[in-house]
Amino acid sequence: xxxxxLLSAFVIASCLVMAACTSHPADSTVSPQKTxxxxxxxxxxxxxxxxxxxxxxxxLPVTKAGMLEVSDVWHQSGSVFFGYQAxxxxxxxxxxxxxxxxLSPSCGQHFPWILGSATNVTAIMADAGVTKISxxxxxxxxxxxxxTVIDPQEIRxxxxxxxxxxxxxxFARFAKTCAKPFNLAGVSGYRTKIRSLDTGKDIxxxxxxxxxxxxxxxxDETGWTEAxxxxxxxxxxxxxxx
Amino acid sequence: xxxxxxxxxAAMVLxxxxxxxxxxxxxxxxxxxxxCHNGEVTTSFxxxxxxxxxxxxxxxxxxxxxxxxxxKGVTKIATITASVKFTSDTTLEANEVIAKESEKVGVExxxxxxxxxxxxxxxxxxxxxxxxxxxxxxxxxxxxxxxTKCTNNGTREAPNGDGTAVSFAVPGDGAASCTGNYASxxxxxxxxxYGC
Numbered sequence: 001x002x003x004x005x006l007l008s009a010f011v012i013a014s015c016l017v018m019a020a021c022t023s024h025p026a027d028s029t030v031s032p033q034k035t036x037x038x039x040x041x042x043x044x045x046x047x048x049x050x051x052x053x054x055x056x057x058x059x060l061p062v063t064k065a066g067m068l069e070v071s072d073v074w075h076q077s078g079s080v081f082f083g084y085q086a087x088x089x090x091x092x093x094x095x096x097x098x099x100x101x102x103l104s105p106s107c108g109q110h111f112p113w114i115l116g117s118a119t120n121v122t123a124i125m126a127d128a129g130v131t132k133i134s135x136x137x138x139x140x141x142x143x144x145x146x147x148t149v150i151d152p153q154e155i156r157x158x159x160x161x162x163x164x165x166x167x168x169x170x171f172a173r174f175a176k177t178c179a180k181p182f183n184l185a186g187v188s189g190y191r192t193k194i195r196s197l198d199t200g201k202d203i204x205x206x207x208x209x210x211x212x213x214x215x216x217x218x219x220d221e222t223g224w225t226e227a228x229x230x231x232x233x234x235x236x237x238x239x240x241x242x
Numbered sequence: 243x244x245x246x247x248x249x250x251x252a253a254m255v256l257x258x259x260x261x262x263x264x265x266x267x268x269x270x271x272x273x274x275x276x277x278c279h280n281g282e283v284t285t286s287f288x289x290x291x292x293x294x295x296x297x298x299x300x301x302x303x304x305x306x307x308x309x310x311x312x313x314k315g316v317t318k319i320a321t322i323t324a325s326v327k328f329t330s331d332t333t334l335e336a337n338e339v340i341a342k343e344s345e346k347v348g349v350e351x352x353x354x355x356x357x358x359x360x361x362x363x364x365x366x367x368x369x370x371x372x373x374x375x376x377x378x379x380x381x382x383x384x385x386x387x388x389x390t391k392c393t394n395n396g397t398r399e400a401p402n403g404d405g406t407a408v409s410f411a412v413p414g415d416g417a418a419s420c421t422g423n424y425a426s427x428x429x430x431x432x433x434x435x436y437g438c
Binding site: 078079080081082083084085109110111135137139147148149150151152156194197198 | 290292345347348349350367379380412413414415416417418419421422423424425428429430
């Protein structure tokens with residue numbers, strides 16, 4: 001007891017946005033958007049006390065603020081798709097894994113490469129300084145000649161806002177093991193390949209390490225080229241202001 | 243360390259009892275190897291498929307010179323309900339299974355019992371002249387799972403249920419042009435086929 005050890009149990013790399021993992025005893029701040037019934041079991045110490053509920057992870061009203069939009073990437077797309085979600089984390093009310101300390105990443109897991117139960121992953125991210133997580137999905141396509149079959153592309157974006165320097169965070173440290181450094185048009189961070197569940201093929205994913213935040217981006221579907229990435233990454237950084 | 247210690251203790255107990263009994267008892271059972279952490283439940287998904295599913299669609303036509311910024315009253319056409327089916331006894335709860343499914347696909351999934359929006363919706367997006375199938379939808383993830391529980395002092399992985407699970411990811415809104423020729427299986431293809 002008390003000695004650092006690797007987390008074991010279930011793995012949820014990104015159970016932070018939807019209520020499946022963390023929860024909301026009082027869901028008054030939840031913007032219902034497309035989900036009629038939301039959540040869920042209590043995360044950690046989320047029980048109410050007095051008038052203010054003590055909640056580890058709280059859904060925020062749906063907004064695209066700080067996130068890429070379809071028109072940022074595909075300027076004249078004939079079709080669009082977009083979805084956004086965000087949560088705020090309060091580490092004071094997360095279930096902290098007693099005596100646990102994260103020593104190394106689990107590169108076989110999805111970003112942020114953390115092995116642990118859903119509750120533990122939430123607590124670890126909060127402990128690591130994450131105060132807000134925004135998720136976004138956009139789909140669109142470039143203009144094509146009439147009659148050409150259009151196969152829209154998709155970008156999934158996750159922005160982690162930290163209360164400390166991102167460069168020194170566990171996420172940047174893990175990226176050094178699980179991904180390779182990149183620098184494109186002045187935007188730097190780490191990149192790797194992940195398997196697309198849509199195409200069954202490997203796709204490019206980037207982790208931009210900012211001052212007090214990180215941006216994880218997955219470029220799904222076909223037709224992506226290296227030449228397209230710099231402007232999109234730069235735009236994402238500009239919008240997220242991390 | 244705790245789990246490792248448990249295994250070590252279990253192994254020592256078994257080994258100790260064998261040593262103490264072996265000289266006088268020829269019928270003692272052979273020592274079983276420790277293969278897992280006693281009491282640990284392991285759940286995994288053997289297959290998960292993702293299907294882009296439309297929940298709302300409505301046709302809109304924007305005349306030449308006009309524009310539309312909010313498509314109102316986009317009609318519900320389907321519902322996705324996050325759920326777990328158990329085909330055999332288990333110690334697991336539904337959301338533990340959903341959590342494993344979420345782990346498998348790497349995206350956040352709705353909790354068991356959650357349903358997609360049951361009413362018509364509005365889609366806010368600037369559209370110029372043209373004909374559109376305006377829609378809302380999400381990826382529906384369906385999979386088969388199975389679970390085991392480590393028993394007998396870590397010497398046996400006993401079945402702990404199996405079944406199927408369905409859930410859905412971040413919902414989104416969209417619009418597909420009725421003149422576009424979209425690849426099959428995409429949101430846009432389905433929206434055009436249904437709405438245009």
